[in-house]
Amino acid sequence: MIEAWAVRIPKRQGEERRRELIQDGVIAGHLRPEADGDDLLIPVTESPPGTERALFREMQTAPPLPRHEQVGGIAIIQENDPRGAERILAARPSTHTVLHAEGAVEGEFRTKTFSVLAGIPTTRTTYPEYGHRFTIDLSSAYFSSRLATERQRIRSMMNDGEAVCDMFCGVGPFPIILADRAGWILACDKNPGAIHLLIENLTRNRTRNVLPMLGDAARLGDIFGERFDRVLMNLPLIAHQFLQTATVLTRPGGTIHLYALQEREGEYRDLIQSIIPESTINERFLRSYSAGKWHAVYDIRKKKD
Incomplete structure (x- = not known):
């Protein structure tokens, strides 16, 4: 028990008076109010008129949870x-x-x-995001919840009826979130486990305008050509290696979103300009990834013919 100054008030006035003391900045928040008959003793940090000394128990605070x-x-x-x-x-x-x-x-x-x-x-769970629900199996396919806000940003940039290609779709968070704005979406991944979960999630979310494709993204340009208004490249470690394919897939005036892990601002800008000349590039910081490295996205607008 700890001795401290206290304000004595009737219990029926306890909550109202406690709020006033909090607003005045004088309540001792580390101590627990104590009952004394019909009164309540509230611990305070000062000794204004009418206070008295009393014994209080410390508030028990739980240790912080592991990150x-x-x-x-x-x-x-x-x-x-x-x-x-x-x-x-x-x-x-x-x-x-x-x-x-x-x-x-x-x-x-x-x-x-x-x-x-x-x-x-x-390793299997259900993940909710903006009114959608995704089946995730972390041992079968990579998934991070940290791009939920980014998916909404891309959705807000879209025009209704766009043709979209997600070159590395995983279990489908980008295609399913964007589907209500798109005309159709090609969702490609070379991981069979990811495609199985994608198909499950398409059914679960009643999404009918996404075409799942099990395959190597490097071959997409040979199959589809300049067909898409928007191309997503969410494979941060090596997505830049597929830029040539992405530009083949994107119509003139279309947009490519290149996600990258980088150690300096503008690290991939020269590469982008060499592969997609006269493009408009907007670079955005997304989040810290590790010491000296962060997750960024380059919004790349191809020049119109």
């Missing part, structure tokens, strides 16, 4: 911390599983290896 990314009912932490995982599970009733990411994205299909630290042993 984690929330994807639907799954929390992903970078440290192998079983106790921290249990605290996340206890603090978040909607969380059913806590995973530890054992390494970075790797392999041809951009997946991670996870171990289950707490909860249900699964």
